[in-house]
Amino acid sequence: xxxxxxxxxxxxxxxxxxxxxxxCREDHFLVCEDGRVAGVFPRLPDRYAHLPVEDWSGxxxxxxxxxxxxxxxxxxxxxxxxxxxLLDWLEARTxxxxxxxxxxxxxxxxxxxxxxxxxxxxxxxxxxxxxVHRESTxxxxxxxxxxxxxxxxxxxxxxxxxxxxxxxPSAQTSLAATRRWLEACAGxxxxxxxxxxxxxxxxxxxxxxxxxxxxxxxxxxxxxHLSENPSEVEWVxxxxxxxxxxxxxxxxxxxxxxxxxxxxxxxCVYSDAAERRLxxxxxxxxxHCPQSNTNLSSGAAPVRAFLExxxxxxxxxxxxxxxxxxxxxxxxxxxxxxxLRWRLVEGGARxxxxxEAFWLATAGGGxxxxxxxxxxxxxxxxxxxxxxxxxxxxxxxxxLERLERLCYLCSDDRRAVVRKFVEGRPxxxxxxxxx
Amino acid sequence: xxxxxxxxxxxxxxxxxxxxxxxCREDHFLVCEDGRVAGVFPRLPDRYAHLPVEDWSGxxxxxxxxxxxxxxxxxxxxxxxxxxxLLDWLEARTxxxxxxxxxxxxxxxxxxxxxxxxxxxxxxxxxxxxxVHRESTxxxxxxxxxxxxxxxxxxxxxxxxxxxxxxxPSAQTSLAATRRWLEACAGxxxxxxxxxxxxxxxxxxxxxxxxxxxxxxxxxxxxxHLSENPSEVEWVxxxxxxxxxxxxxxxxxxxxxxxxxxxxxxxCVYSDAAERRLxxxxxxxxxHCPQSNTNLSSGAAPVRAFLExxxxxxxxxxxxxxxxxxxxxxxxxxxxxxxLRWRLVEGGARxxxxxEAFWLATAGGGxxxxxxxxxxxxxxxxxxxxxxxxxxxxxxxxxLERLERLCYLCSDDRRAVVRKFVEGRPxxxxxxxxx
Numbered sequence: 001x002x003x004x005x006x007x008x009x010x011x012x013x014x015x016x017x018x019x020x021x022x023x024c025r026e027d028h029f030l031v032c033e034d035g036r037v038a039g040v041f042p043r044l045p046d047r048y049a050h051l052p053v054e055d056w057s058g059x060x061x062x063x064x065x066x067x068x069x070x071x072x073x074x075x076x077x078x079x080x081x082x083x084x085x086l087l088d089w090l091e092a093r094t095x096x097x098x099x100x101x102x103x104x105x106x107x108x109x110x111x112x113x114x115x116x117x118x119x120x121x122x123x124x125x126x127x128x129x130x131x132v133h134r135e136s137t138x139x140x141x142x143x144x145x146x147x148x149x150x151x152x153x154x155x156x157x158x159x160x161x162x163x164x165x166x167x168x169p170s171a172q173t174s175l176a177a178t179r180r181w182l183e184a185c186a187g188x189x190x191x192x193x194x195x196x197x198x199x200x201x202x203x204x205x206x207x208x209x210x211x212x213x214x215x216x217x218x219x220x221x222x223x224x225h226l227s228e229n230p231s232e233v234e235w236v237x238x239x240x241x242x243x244x245x246x247x248x249x250x251x252x253x254x255x256x257x258x259x260x261x262x263x264x265x266x267x268c269v270y271s272d273a274a275e276r277r278l279x280x281x282x283x284x285x286x287x288h289c290p291q292s293n294t295n296l297s298s299g300a301a302p303v304r305a306f307l308e309x310x311x312x313x314x315x316x317x318x319x320x321x322x323x324x325x326x327x328x329x330x331x332x333x334x335x336x337x338x339x340l341r342w343r344l345v346e347g348g349a350r351x352x353x354x355x356e357a358f359w360l361a362t363a364g365g366g367x368x369x370x371x372x373x374x375x376x377x378x379x380x381x382x383x384x385x386x387x388x389x390x391x392x393x394x395x396x397x398x399x400l401e402r403l404e405r406l407c408y409l410c411s412d413d414r415r416a417v418v419r420k421f422v423e424g425r426p427x428x429x430x431x432x433x434x435x
Numbered sequence: 436x437x438x439x440x441x442x443x444x445x446x447x448x449x450x451x452x453x454x455x456x457x458x459c460r461e462d463h464f465l466v467c468e469d470g471r472v473a474g475v476f477p478r479l480p481d482r483y484a485h486l487p488v489e490d491w492s493g494x495x496x497x498x499x500x501x502x503x504x505x506x507x508x509x510x511x512x513x514x515x516x517x518x519x520x521l522l523d524w525l526e527a528r529t530x531x532x533x534x535x536x537x538x539x540x541x542x543x544x545x546x547x548x549x550x551x552x553x554x555x556x557x558x559x560x561x562x563x564x565x566x567v568h569r570e571s572t573x574x575x576x577x578x579x580x581x582x583x584x585x586x587x588x589x590x591x592x593x594x595x596x597x598x599x600x601x602x603x604p605s606a607q608t609s610l611a612a613t614r615r616w617l618e619a620c621a622g623x624x625x626x627x628x629x630x631x632x633x634x635x636x637x638x639x640x641x642x643x644x645x646x647x648x649x650x651x652x653x654x655x656x657x658x659x660h661l662s663e664n665p666s667e668v669e670w671v672x673x674x675x676x677x678x679x680x681x682x683x684x685x686x687x688x689x690x691x692x693x694x695x696x697x698x699x700x701x702x703c704v705y706s707d708a709a710e711r712r713l714x715x716x717x718x719x720x721x722x723h724c725p726q727s728n729t730n731l732s733s734g735a736a737p738v739r740a741f742l743e744x745x746x747x748x749x750x751x752x753x754x755x756x757x758x759x760x761x762x763x764x765x766x767x768x769x770x771x772x773x774x775l776r777w778r779l780v781e782g783g784a785r786x787x788x789x790x791e792a793f794w795l796a797t798a799g800g801g802x803x804x805x806x807x808x809x810x811x812x813x814x815x816x817x818x819x820x821x822x823x824x825x826x827x828x829x830x831x832x833x834x835l836e837r838l839e840r841l842c843y844l845c846s847d848d849r850r851a852v853v854r855k856f857v858e859g860r861p862x863x864x865x866x867x868x869x870x
Contacts, residue, residue: 076829079843080836082770083788100830110829297774297786323767323843332758335517337775339732344779351732353518390847394511394545395535401515408514408758411846412825 006033008048009383009421011056012399013040015063015375016363019307022355024399025375027057032381035424039377054432056385056419060399060406063373064124064382064422065327066365069223069266069287069316071129072140072153073098073107075114079323086229086296086321091163094320098131098156099165107136111143114325119147119429121413123327124382124422125369127223127264127287127316128153129196132166132174134181145191148427150369154196154223155181159207162198171207178214190422194264199225200236200249212254221262221368222255223287227275228267229298247275257282264368266316269293269301276302276309285312285368288360290337291330292321300341303334304349307356314365315357324411331357331407354404385419441468443483444818444856446491447834448475450498450810451798454742457790459834460810462492467816470859474812489867491820491854495834495841498808499559499817499857500762501800504658504701504722504751506564507575507588508533508542510549514758521664521731521756526598529755533566533591534600542571546578554582554864556848558762559817559857560804562658562699562722562751563588564631567601567609569616580626583862585804589631589658590616594642597633606642613649625857629699634660635671635684647689656697656803657690658722662710663702664733682710692717699803701751704728704736711737711744720747720803723795725772726765727756735776738769739784742791749800750792759846766792766842789839820854 009030017023031038031048039045044053074094081093101107118126128144128151130137137155144151155178159168168174178195185193195211197203203211215222227233227246236246243249250256250265256278257263266287271279279286288301298321306313315330316322322330331354338351352360366373372380388402391409410416420427444465452458466473466483474480479488509529516528536542553561563579563586565572572590579586590613594603603609613630620628630646632638638646650657662668662681671681678684685691685700691713692698701722706714714721723736733756741748750765751757757765766789773786787795801808807815823837826844845851855862 079826079840080832082767082839082843083786097830106829113827113829294771294775297778299778300775323840329846332517336729340729340735340772340775341779343732343734344775351518391514392548394541394548395532397515404517405514405758408517409847411764412844412850415847415850 011061067126068314068365074320078320101131101136115143152194158202175210208253223264226265227270257284287316289316289318290333292318381424446496502561503749503800509755513755536566536571550578587629593637610645643688658699661700662705692719722751724751724753725768727753816859
């Protein structure tokens, strides 16, 4: 897919001026060259006068969002079984469903729906868990490759503490399957692999050591779960008596970031000061998943502390702990959960603002993929055109007000996204504006 | 509007078997006679064989929902200014917007949008705050009357602690305007008045005493706000040194329920054991508004305690503290907020389940309007047909699973509601199924 070498979009460009400030450049031109932002202009400069322009005047155009943590095989049961807590929910809902992805026909149908919604939404980037199954993971990657999105996808590893139907027989078979999977997916361009030990409770030390070796050898990134739920944190404490905490347990096993190991850890709800220091030192991205943390009664992550202490953070939908893939909604959810944390937790820090949560959804998580999530020269041309006419209003609204409203009112991106570009390529399914 | 005397709906009927249990009667017939449920049958009995049947086979049919607390003039700025706390938000957003309803042209436009969405949604009943303005309140009531919904609407009273543009010059003028308004709205059938002192901080003792007199004279119901936010609770403590608490302050002023004074109090986030006892003794309905309590950083109400102690409770959207009118979403929000409360508050009670929250949204709040919110013989024929095909799934789902999913996935009722009846009358805008 050769990127459309150069063109421009016209509209109301909204992105982050800083981690705490939004900016809107009304009726501006956003120029794309070779998949990158060439510049933002109030009038199209002469040197670009020949470019094709898609005119979205009056519409909001925002950077593509990043979903830093989601589970493709859980999409099928989003919004179901929500009266359960994490470990019960894994047993009752997640593991039985994931076992179904041994069946390629079922996987094709279910992953097809997942990719369809991801493609139609406001995210241009995502880090995705598949299941332990090599073949259906490859099938998911094929579907994602066709979608035009840029993603990291992981075949899950787990060799203990899960049902027989999902447990890989040994660390060695799990590692061998991982290597075969890595060979098979070498041809994808936009859909790249990421090492994916599910979490410490379901991975033996031998398996984690083996994955750390693969990581060192390949330089591949890593994704997993960290400090999501009190029972889980306690379980890890028992499983890893060598470590002072959950984060340190990953560190000692060679799977907690560092210069050559870009890593996403989902949740970090119970990351105390020591663990946060580790996350910062190791340059780990926290995938904050407010909707999931609420649905699974996990708690409310210390996002203000992450921001103040310089820990990297982005947002994740964590479907199906989260019930929707919408990262627009995750922006509002992040603000909401931070408010309840502030009110209900002794010494709770001041809530996130909408501009801060928007930053997390764009440049915060986007950084995992490089220069992604702002309209700055040289940054990836990931852009989403939003339509908000489904939400009428009697009074005039500024572009920033319209954006805030959309984050709150639109829980289903498909109602709002009318056009999407990833690295300058139109996302499959979105159409240019009729002249 | 004469109700369609008798007919039947066919579909998957889901309602509450009890406050903790849902039931689904798959492919059943729900018979309506004179606006009431005549019965639920697996096959249409001979005596009803002649009735017209609307066939919604395969669709979910649920009782109409009740929105026990919402502000029509705040609909215009739903989802805006959400980075503010209650008292700041009133100053910055609410009062300036409400002042605009002195202008009937603006009110017609803005209330038109509000009524349009309420009408298209899953609620069949609502308790609605207007503004202090008599004329635009009547206009709102006219629009609601045409909608076919059954509502209680209040012209707001306030004579202190608010901007000049909204303050009624004195208790006497406020009371006189209220009486004139009551005379003018005597002709409505489905849209009835409710006395609406905004809350104690904005009503002088003289005004509250006058409203209590009007209440005794007319037997009209009352709606107001109670114990929403710590600063507000403290403010009332200072304003009412005669009372041990906020609830008692209303009681002493003759406006906290009792046998001849059906009353809705919104929020009750900070109602302690003593206040909850009062609420129970006085038979007051609590309008639990989880989305608003989150957005305005108010906190999380002790709903489990209300239920265990026998306090009447329903759900409210509280637009625009809440950002959406969807009571389907309020069901999921109520569960979510109760989970964070359980996790974050010392000694927090176990979370609400989806069946419990569904009960609140139907029979719980519906009881304010009589026998409303269940498919039981003799109860009001309020019924909503839901379409969930916008949310595809690869596996078979039961009707109860489909309902849970819709509560989580559908934040905009307009995507789900395809048909609605209020007391047996088709709601304006919904269409019978094509044969």
